[in-house]
Amino acid sequence: MNNLPKPTKTELAILNIMWVISPATVRQIHEEIIKNGKTSYTTTLKMLQVMHQKGLVIRNSEHKAHIYEPTLTKKATQKQMLEDLKNRLFGGSISSLVLQALGTNDTTKQSELDEIKALLDKVEEKS
Amino acid sequence: MNNLPKPTKTELAILNIMWVISPATVRQIHEEIIKNGKTSYTTTLKMLQVMHQKGLVIRNSEHKAHIYEPTLTKKATQKQMLEDLKNRLFGGSISSLVLQALGTNDTTKQSELDEIKALLDKVEEKS
DNA sequence: TATTATATACGAGAAACTTCGTTAAATCAT
């Protein structure tokens, strides 16, 4: 169980960058951000300060340029947000969510299908 | 392709009620809402007015008490929000999302597993 | 050491979301 708030839209965009390049300075993160659109450096800085305040990222302040890192892994965040969506829109049923997800999609690779099947078998064994 | 904004947290809570009892008046929807927590009637009314403004609900104003209904079905909204989550947190890969969802969960019913498998086979045939 | 560059902190404004009170109109009951 984690206690952290769900990241907002903008926070999630920043986390996505951090999961690739962190640990990183604000400058490094900001360089990535401005590849898709204008933003001030101080905007990025403020976002990270707020995220730190919320506990979404941890930081090392030993040096002048602080080093930031996500508190949760990408996988843990995926789990958290799937859980949230499941509860708020799928009546708490993960299989309902999965069914809808599979039904929606029409371009799943064979290798991925196999992976899903394998996982299904594993889940099945446990019951 | 639909053009509607993603419903906010509170809007989604209202939509969940409407998918069960709509078409419905503000009063009817509000009665459901106050079953879990206090809210003023005018708050519910305002939410519905804003949702109508955004196109999330349609309404019939022939009578004094307007009749509201969601614009999209629950299924269409599920699809929309899964699509959004997929793009923002799963690099656009639905199978990655499904794998994570199945891995997270440990209480899937056998009947649901069978349903998922059947759907997988169907998806597979199309390739 | 003095100047310049780079970083953090902070506050304030803009924008989106949520809540609620007041007003006025329509409907109902007496």
Added chain:
DNA sequence: ATGATTTAACGAAGTTTCTCGTATATAATA
């Protein structure tokens, strides 16, 4: 018809989220 009830409309205040400028401190460099 008159008064009470129910409803919609509206504006405004409270919250959260996002953006940015200014001030200040630290580090680099000339």
